Amino acid sequence: MPETGKKLLAWVALAAGIGVLAGLASALLIVALNWANATRESHHWLLAGLPLAGFAVGWLYWRYGGRAAGGNNLILEEIHTPTEAVPLRMAPLVLLGTVLTHLFGGSAGREGTAVQMGASLADWLAGLFGQKQMRRVALMAGIAGGFGGVFGTPWTGAIFGVEVLAVGWVGWNSVLEGLGPCLIASFAGDLTVHLMGVHHTEYHIGAAPALVPIHWVWAAVAGVVFGLIARLFSTLHHGLSHLFKKMLAYPPMRPLVGGTLVALLIWGLRAWQFAGLGVPGILASFDGQQPWWVWAAKLGLTALTLGAGFKGGEVTPLFFMGAAAGSTMAGLVPLSVGVLAAMGFAAVFSAAANTPLAGVVMAMELFGGRVGALAGLACVTAYLFSGPVGIYSSQLPIMVRWKMWMEKK
Template sequence: MSAIDGKQVATHGLFALCMGAVAALASIVLCLCVTAVYNLYLAHWWLIFLLPALGCLSLWLYHRAQLPLDMSTRHVVDSIRSDRPVSPLLAPGILAGTCLSILGGASVGKEAGALQMGASLGNVVGRPFKLKPVHAADMGEPMDGYAAATGMAATFAALFFAPLGSMMFVLELSRYKRSVVKHGASILLACFVAYAIAKTVGIGDIIPTVAAPALSWKLVGECLIIGVLGALGGALFSKGVDGLQQLTRRISRNYYIWVIAGGVIVMALTLAFGWAEYGGTGGNLLAMALAGTQPTWGFLLKAGFTILALGLWFKGGEIMPTFTIGALLGASCIVVTGGEAPYSAAIGLVAFFTAESRCPVAAFLMGCEIFGWQFAPFFAIAVATSFAFGRDVGMYGRGAYSAMRTFSRRAFVRRANPAVAAEAEAVANAAEGAVRRAERQGEDDGRQQEHRLRAAETFVSAKLSEYYALTSRLEGALEQLHHGGADQPGGPKESK
């Protein structure tokens, strides 16, 4: 067991206390600002005419702050996974962008904005502490990802009053990154500090609770049905957002065009059909679903508006809209199950979030912390079902468990055919390096940035073709290992 640096233990503890306090303050400010602008939108319906202009203003603010115009929570999660620092200007940028989007009636949430704010503040707060690994054997390991993860988890804990689920959410998002897991105690401390402050003040996302029924086989069946439908809905939602973003990127990287188009579409639909209630975070619809008074097919409208807003590059988050869509979907399932709408809404919320995020343990813990631990048996069934039937890729890329399977498979292939495995990894690393270089140089404007990104895409496409060819060779090596070379003590011969 490696030696532990006592000085660094104290430093990380102090960092966690400070980070928890800052994260709680950030969460409170975010809640107050978003609540104010949403009430303003509800009071003045004509603000929806400003949605295209407000979307352009948020992009302009990102440009002035030298932030990528397509910055999203997935980018921040990727920065944690690869230990890249998060810009300190992202915290005010996402706060302003989220408020502007909601002021105009876009269907976005503030919770993923809280994640981005927390990651940005984590790097800012951690800088004076000059954090180093607690374990002496890990000295020299970068700590930017850990600092951002601590801020992200603490802000989320303050927002949802869910410290356990928030910590687990970050662990799963980081794919159990070594530096994050090894400093899990300080992350948990920051989460509880932020939770205690926010809970004392009483400002956060207070989700109504519902009564938990007695466990029965009928309710188990309902959990299974809602879990399967939640998996399907979460997969389609994630694919819809990602697909629309990829499509718009391929057509044009002028994001101003897309927010104008998205603003006009949302404005036209809202005014034509009176769908103003489907804008904003969706907290009102979530409360209706948990009270059993929701519109039957409202989840389709909320999902459509959210896909339009996020897919066409409005700033804001996806988590509260995801909760709302899941709850509306779960409540609508009573048409099939004949169950109680409030209970079904709670199950649907957790199942949909599982499929959308690919973070099952976090979804289970957050569900229990929000609705009560008496729901644990129901949530366990729904989460397991949704995760099993869901798509392997969620809003934040492949989940932790998919990555773990990939790593174990790579290790197996290295033993089976080291030469081909090394060649494939070199190709994959070259492609990844090209993308990172393009991102680092992405601060330039205009045609230079466009040409650089297109060149990187061309390079990556060529490398992917090589990688797929090498993958076929690896598959051949595996087949040989399992069939032709099983009896050979030296393993299979190298495939041609």
């Protein structure tokens, strides 16, 4: 077999292996979080343990985390400028930290955990098979496998793996380097989750809307609102993180104090629906109009939880915020509650992550063509109005990323 063919075969096998590992990790994460959320909902008193759980998570990362504490941003930095391997201990640490966050009532997601597990396992596998020179692409495949597996959206996972690197649309360098491996890893991750018998949440939107001009106009208008919500979340999240680091030099104290505040707010306001993932709140937004403050409450509690140093992700809470904000508009916008919730679901995520194309593809995968088309316009509009601030501080402007890629050629 020619040398080129051998390399291609090796990369197909490696990408598939990365996807399988990411899928196994995602399946474990979904099962663990389902247990954690169900247990907490049956035993509200667990919320009282959130401060101590936060201290435990903070101490583990302070004592044993090392570079793994960099989380998603460390992975992006290693793709931009590879230096040394992503620590394999990132996977068990972030899994344990995320389960503790959800079990005791922190408001967080799961995408960050799946991505970190997928990428750290991908880096380990690439080193094991002597592919260290291709670490960047392996890490991209790990991101794709984790995202596609945990949400059941393989096309979105592949696009997310190449788009999340830079702000300002997808760079052709990322597409040329990583789209193939990301597709293989994302579909392998999703298939693995299904073969493990783990199921994803299904969203029901009712009748699909007609694609008439007025609906396109309202999709763009709604997109502006979704973009501003995404910008508010990213700004508040980063601001609170900076404040906790400035006020509390000892890292374990940050989630202890933050966990105390989150627990007091949830308990005092009886706001149990905002603890954990908030999947019931997302489903409720598809079924009926929500009060305006619902999305704002989830936004504030999630920014406080993650800003204090708890582990998890931002994306599922962003789904919650977007779906709730969309359903709130049902009395003003001539579209159904389900369609508006679907638009917000995809648009707030894509704007906050600076991944509009992934948001468009996700809307198509989850909600079908006609809803996806309107949601796609909302995603692009939201992205344009969310500004350069996003949830991943290590994303690079697209021209900087392109220049770095050219210099490596």
